[in-house]
Amino acid sequence: MIDLIIFDCDGVLIDSEIISADTLISELALIGITIDRNYVRKYCLGRSFPTVAKSLREQFDAPLPDDFEQRYRSSLLHRFETQLEATQGIETLLETLDLPICVATSSSPPRVARSLELTGLARFFGPHVFTASQVKNGKPAPDLFLFAAKEMGVEPSRTLVIEDSIPGLNAAQPAGMPHLAYTGASHLRGLGVEMPDGVQAFDNWADFTQVLKTIKEAP
16 A cells, blocks of 8 residues: 655756756856766666765865855756746646655755746645755665655555655655656656656656556556
8 A cells, every 4th residue: 555655856846957957057167167968868867966966076176165065056946936846747746646645855945946936736735845955865875765765654665655766766766755757847748768667657647547557456
């Protein structure tokens, strides 16, 4: 049985990953580092900013300016104000779900709060929004999902995780949580992205109720 659903935010609840990727690409270009969307998809998707920054420093052998994270986040939130949208169909789904839900994300607290506010999704989650800043190790470690389940008072084995990234899906497995891959956001739609073995994927929130029923009825 499933007693709790944990939603990732970026790329699951909100269609933000292409905006985030393009912002990071632009900001890095200003300091002479060139990457593309494929690089972002491979090395940045689903990871916290400190992890991304560490990867950039190591791969390009270049320090990031002290204010780089602040500039990136400021530029990103500015773009969110006019470009950010919820993933198609998620609001309708959330209005009909009869299970407890929460958010567990690698985003910073200000970013996730503003994202949910801008897309009108904050009302579904209230205070039940958890970020990597609250645990020692971010995804792909299981810490964040285990923390969220504990805070919600639900056993990990009865908690379903919805993720779009490989690090997120890999975090759910050692947490002992059933998990699904949502591939309907614009950064994954139609790309045929390979998911970890045994992970069921879906790309339309209209299908989720049936997918959830299948999980509940599994032996």
